Amino acid sequence: MVVLYLISLISEVYMRISNEWKDYECINAGDGEKLERWGEVILRRPEPLAMWPIEKDKSWNMVDGIYYRFKDGGGHWEFRKKLPDYWTVNYKDLKFKVSPTNFKHTGLFPEQAVNWDFMMNKIKNANRPIKVLNLFAYTGGATIACSKAGASLVVHVDAAKGMVEWAKENAKLSGVEDNYIRFLVDDCLKFVEREIRRGNKYDAIIMDPPSYGRGPKGEIWKIEESIHPFIKLCTQLLSDDPLFFLINSYTTGLAPSVLTYMISTAIIPKHGGSVESGELGLPVSGKHSRRQRNGGGQLRDHPHRGPQLSGGAARHDG
Numbered sequence: 001m002v003v004l005y006l007i008s009l010i011s012e013v014y015m016r017i018s019n020e021w022k023d024y025e026c027i028n029a030g031d032g033e034k035l036e037r038w039g040e041v042i043l044r045r046p047e048p049l050a051m052w053p054i055e056k057d058k059s060w061n062m063v064d065g066i067y068y069r070f071k072d073g074g075g076h077w078e079f080r081k082k083l084p085d086y087w088t089v090n091y092k093d094l095k096f097k098v099s100p101t102n103f104k105h106t107g108l109f110p111e112q113a114v115n116w117d118f119m120m121n122k123i124k125n126a127n128r129p130i131k132v133l134n135l136f137a138y139t140g141g142a143t144i145a146c147s148k149a150g151a152s153l154v155v156h157v158d159a160a161k162g163m164v165e166w167a168k169e170n171a172k173l174s175g176v177e178d179n180y181i182r183f184l185v186d187d188c189l190k191f192v193e194r195e196i197r198r199g200n201k202y203d204a205i206i207m208d209p210p211s212y213g214r215g216p217k218g219e220i221w222k223i224e225e226s227i228h229p230f231i232k233l234c235t236q237l238l239s240d241d242p243l244f245f246l247i248n249s250y251t252t253g254l255a256p257s258v259l260t261y262m263i264s265t266a267i268i269p270k271h272g273g274s275v276e277s278g279e280l281g282l283p284v285s286g287k288h289s290r291r292q293r294n295g296g297g298q299l300r301d302h303p304h305r306g307p308q309l310s311g312g313a314a315r316h317d318g
Contacts, residue, residue: 015279018113023089026110026282030054035063038098038106039089043067045104046075067104075104088173091116094144095173097166107139107166111280115246116145119204122243122317123149126203130243133157133195135188135207135234140167142206147176155182155202157191159213189219192233201239208248223251227259231266242271242318248280273318 025037029050036043044066064083069075077100086099091113098106119142123130129152134143136158143156144167158164164185171177184191188207209230213221231247238245245267247259256277264275 015281016114017281017283018111019283020117021091021110021113023091024110026284027059028054028056028286029284031056033060035060039087041065041083041087041098043100043106065100067100069104074102076102093174094141094148096139096141096144096170097173108141111282112141112248114280115248116141119206119244119246120145120149122204123151126243130203131155131201131239132204132206133202133234133237135192135205136209137167137206138163138208140170142208143167143181144170144174144176146204146206147171147179147181148174151180151204153180153182155184157184157186157188159185159187161185187219189221189230189233192230192237196233196236200237202237203239203241204243204245205234205237206246206248207234211251223249223254227254228262228266231262235266235270238267238271242267242273244317271318276317
């Protein structure tokens with residue numbers, strides 16, 4: 001009976017759309033690329049999930065920057081005009097630094113906004129102090145959202161010093177630099193093991209683990225092999241009344257349904273609650289929001305409509 005229930009549960013995978021952005025827009029996507037507006041800046045980047053064919057109109061060339069991949073890996077940006085080293089975008093009352101990096105990224109994953117809304121709503125309505133642990137925390141989108149929502153403590157852990165410094169800048173931009181946030185440059189696995197020995201507990205745990213990585217002593221992380229033991233380890237840090245446990249995954253081979261099963265078997269037997277999973281997406285506007293450079297009208301709509309698939313997430317709701 002339990003197995004049948006879990007099979008039914010994990011088959012109900014749906015998409016959550018981050019559709020409340022003002023400063024970000026996915027203008028178009030297809031042929032392995034996406035066209036985006038970040039504030040007033042238009043960027044064109046590779047997007048492996050945009051695998052459908054499209055007829056690219058002239059809007060694809062009306063950009064401020066294009067990222068080109070090298071055949072042997074990596075790539076580089078080509079800018080059509082001089083851009084500042086960074087600029088900022090707002091999502092509701094959150095503000096983030098944006099800057100094109102050597103690995104095509106901009107320091108922010110806009111599809112995560114729907115997760116920020118979920119976390120902020122849970123924390124604001126908890127009516128009690130909430131301690132949050134954010135692992136593989138990158139530039140701190142979730143960290144800032146949780147702190148802004150009133151979390152009593154957010155512990156932000158990432159192995160990359162540059163990303164942690166970026167997260168600190170985001171904290172200042174959003175006005176939470178004086179809140180209770182611990183920014184730590186550390187190996188997430190080693191940190192969790194130490195926290196267990198210390199007896200520390202958290203009401204909410206967030207993680208966005210990489211597909212592959214190496215620890216400071218050469219330890220190899222492969223998400224397909226490492227994620228389940230890591231989830232079970234992290235459950236030892238949950239308080240007696242956890243608020244949520246959220247996992248993001250951009251690994252195409254790791255389906256949301258698999259994460260659902262892992263969380264269901266690791267957390268529900270002890271803490272109860274419910275588990276849901278789904279894909280994260282962004283609406284594709286099909287419209288270039290910038291005026292033509294010759295002063296003409298709006299560019300025509302492209303006939304493609306629909307979401308750009310971006311990643312998966314599973315979460316336990318306590």
